[in-house]
Amino acid sequence: MKAFLRKFILFLLLVPVVWILGLFAYVKVIPGFMQTNVRVNFYRNFNTYTFKDIDTVKNVDILVAGPSSGFRSFDPRIFGQAGARTFIMGSSAQSPVQTEYLVNKYLDKIKPKMFVYVIDMQSFSSDGAEGWLFLMNNITHYDGGFLRNVMETKNLILLNTLTYNMVAGLFSKPEPAKYDFESYVSNGFVQYNTPYRDTSVFSVTYSKAKCEFGDNQKQAFERIIDAVRERNIPIVFVQTPIAKKFFDRVTNPDEFDKYIQSHSGIHYINCNYSNFTDHEMWDVIHMNQSGVDKFDHLLIDSFTSWKLLPIKR
Amino acid sequence: MLFNSLGFLLFFPLVFLLYWFVFNKNLKVQNLFLLVCSYYFYSCWDWRFLFLLMTSTLIDYYFGLAIHNKEGFQKKLFLWLSIFNNLVILGFFKYYNFFTLSTQNLLHHLGFEIHPYLLSIALPVGISFYTFHGMSYVFDIYYKKTKPVSSFVDYAVFVCFFPLLVAGPIERATHLLPQVVVKRFFNYEEAKAGLRLVLWGFFKKVVIADSTAPLVNSIFNAHHTMSGLSLVIGMICFGFQAYGDFGGYSDIARGTAKLLGFDLIINFNFPFYAKSISEFWRRWHMSLNTWFMDYLYMPITIALRNYGKRAIFIGLFVTFFLSGLWHGPSWNYILFGVFHGIALIFEIRTAKARKKLSKKMPIGIFNFFGRIITFAYVLFTWVFFRARSAHDGANYLTDMFTRPFIIKPEYKMYIQYMHLPLLFIFLYMVDWINRDANNISPFFDKIKQRPVRYGFYLMLVLFILLFGTFNKTAFIYFQF
Known part of the structure; x- marks a missing residue:
């Protein structure tokens, strides 16, 4: 028995060494599209600049949080014209569990006058793993809270990617992938440089599905609201417009609206019932720049009517 | 609990260490420990069906003793009662809806309409495996290939041993039971x-x-x-x-x-x-x-x-x-x-x-x-x-x-x-x-x-x- 346990423990000690070497070989040798269990290349995007900027940002009036529909919709230049300094603390596939982590980390540092939370049904029904992947590939430092959150997901892909990034980060800090069709402006905003990606996606008939909202996401969402309210910061929930057929695929949007509206004293704008068309969409979930212009002015008008704008300093 | 889950990766090493280092002195205690672990393993899926598993095990245990102790018609009667019991459990939980719907469809084609009551309960995991374990036990006793065990715990370990409980292999009393009732020693190979x-x-x-x-x-x-x-x-x-x-x-x-x-x-x-x-x-x-x-x-x-x-x-x-x-x-x-x-x-x-x-x-x-x-x-x-x-x-x-x-x-x-x-x-x-x-x-x-x-x-x-x-x-x- 002793010999068996001794050999087994020795073997277990060898595993982490081989695992780390294997991770490097996997990322360097295997083509990116086949790297199913370590996700680095595609996931490193403009969010890198957002989380570089967030460390230096000061005097923010409006803090926006949420997934890509947030950081591709709120143009700080347009809000700046209305006198509101805006920062978008967005990251791809950000779901409430990631927003909660970011709010806890940055809210007291940024001290915004208003908190705008971009919500969507998809992020409430995700397990959050993809959101952690994007964050871990784009933030510069993993603190205890981040590591605890990632470990709690018990997801091998996250563990592999985290380990790879931590070890690879000792040697170099890779730059994010850049594409011609988009550019990082400033304060967390990413702009599309083309009017659309592929118009055929607007005519596809998507299979109907019911969104099941995860308990962990709902709980994180409630904790975010509590944290912001404790600091007496007004909150606005926003659903950005998505392509008509893509929106229609979900069978229970009313259920989601009802849940969001159950939070009294918080303004809620669902732009899917506003006057947006597919011509203002870049793809099925993101607007092009003309859509962004229209959307931002609509929001500024609403904020003004609710007396949230102009910002009182 | 799935084998490929973090829970099992924590559960099994703990069982292994306690099994060989704490409960290895006394076979009865070691078997009782295995049974408790097996029941825990099963209850991780749905503890309510644990009672079904225990009842099925208990019934087959007593039928095994009865078949061994009786002769002639009574022996055969207990065998059929045991088969009936296992098939009723299996049939009720696994096949009731299938047979009901198939009958409904058949009658519909013949021009009759019925609206039967359908069950809306989950299929107890591993039911096909543990009922077959129980049946093999009573068959082997009936055909005098094996003798019933005196200890219920030993029999329950044979039926519910956690590695094979939910997806087999379907063990035979003649093969596994003799291993349950003798002291086991750690073998490196x-x-x-x-x-x-x-x-x-x-x-x-x-x-x-x-x-x-x-x-x-x-x-x-x-x-x-x-x-x-x-x-x-x-x-x-x-x-x-x-x-x-x-x-x-x-x-x-x-x-x-x-x-x-x-x-x-x-x-x-x-x-x-x-x-x-x-x-x-x-x-x-x-x-x-x-x-x-x-x-x-x-x-x-x-x-x-x-x-x-x-x-x-x-x-x-x-x-x-x-x-x-x-x-x-x-x-x-x-x-x-x-x-x-x-x-x-x-x-x-x-x-x-x-x-x-x-x-x-x-x-x-x-x-x-x-x-x-x-x-x-x-x-x-x-x-x-x-x-x-x-x-x-x-x-x-x-x-x-x-x-x-x-x-x-x-x-x-x-x-x-x-x-x-x-x-x-x-x-x-x-x-x-x-x-x-x-x-x-x-x-x-x-x-x-x-x-x-x-x-x-x-x-x-x-x-x-x-x-x-x-x-x-x-x-x-x-x-x-």
Whole structure:
């Protein structure tokens, strides 16, 4: 028995060494599209600049949080014209569990006058793993809270990617992938440089599905609201417009609206019932720049009517 | 609790250490500990069905004693009561809705309308396995192959031993019970073989089966829009998924049992190298097949022995019909069984002609074609196994031959699965090298140099970490 346990423990000690070497070989040798269990290349995007900027940002009036529909919709230049300094603390596939982590980390540092939370049904029904992947590939430092959150997901892909990034980060800090069709402006905003990606996606008939909202996401969402309210910061929930057929695929949007509206004293704008068309969409979930212009002015008008704008300093 | 879950990775080492270091002094206490662990393992899925498992175990335990102590009519009566009890439990939880709906459909075709009450309860996991354990126990006592055990705990360990509780192998009282009632000693070689089985089983399950599952699902779920080539690929991939899944589960079950000093019966013996359907069933899910052969096929053929070969044909057909039904309360499973029954009857009828043919050509070529034809036939029947219904299975096969053979844009779907063929070849090669053995351990022994052997172990661990899928995919056979 002793010999068996001794050999087994020795073997277990060898595993982490081989695992780390294997991770490097996997990322360097295997083509990116086949790297199913370590996700680095595609996931490193403009969010890198957002989380570089967030460390230096000061005097923010409006803090926006949420997934890509947030950081591709709120143009700080347009809000700046209305006198509101805006920062978008967005990251791809950000779901409430990631927003909660970011709010806890940055809210007291940024001290915004208003908190705008971009919500969507998809992020409430995700397990959050993809959101952690994007964050871990784009933030510069993993603190205890981040590591605890990632470990709690018990997801091998996250563990592999985290380990790879931590070890690879000792040697170099890779730059994010850049594409011609988009550019990082400033304060967390990413702009599309083309009017659309592929118009055929607007005519596809998507299979109907019911969104099941995860308990962990709902709980994180409630904790975010509590944290912001404790600091007496007004909150606005926003659903950005998505392509008509893509929106229609979900069978229970009313259920989601009802849940969001159950939070009294918080303004809620669902732009899917506003006057947006597919011509203002870049793809099925993101607007092009003309859509962004229209959307931002609509929001500024609403904020003004609710007396949230102009910002009182 | 799944074998491929973090919970099991914490549960098993703890059980192992307590089993060998704390409870090893007294066999009764050690068996009681195993029973408690097994019940805990089962209750992690749904504790409410634990009472069903306990009741079923208790009833068979007393029927076993009664059958042993009685003679003549009373002995037979208790046997039938035991069979009735097990079939009622199985029938109620697993087959009630199927038979009710089938009757409703039949009556509808005859012009009658009924609106029966349907159950809306989950199928208790492992019910098909533990009821068959119980039945094998009472059969073996009835046929005087074994004697009943005096201790309920010993019997309950035989029925509920956690490595085999939810997906087999289906053990026999004559094989496992003697191991339960004697003191067990730690054996280095057996434990080593157990670890190897666990490692190889994990590779088969999380790297082969679970990585293939999303591709198979996307093809089977949309087969009416797929090309003929994709449907062929889907069919082949499901073959590997099924083998990796159930073969992998059985390896992990046997490996964990070995680590606790038990030797479970072999359930898979390199089935892809079978040269005929009869050989396939001697290599695939062997514990179920031998159960049906011993307790159903043999009694049928003996009872009908005056009918000559027809008794064998009837025996085979009934056995495989019920074997198909055992897999699930649906006509696609029954069809799967029936196709295999028909193939076996065909093999018996053509045995002489095939023997003649084998003499006319080199044996290597004959065996090669035998393997290819067997594999292809099994894959075709597995389409029904995987399909949502018999109708869906038939449509899949029709689409395979009627839809365009290649649809260009489909290639995008395969990009992220490019590594799968390499993994399949790797699995196939290891199985080929090891085909004369009955488990993976001798393969590792063939690697004489220790660093190379350890390198191979580490490579398998790496495969699991870098190519494995851990998204809580249940084992296919859990549903049975």
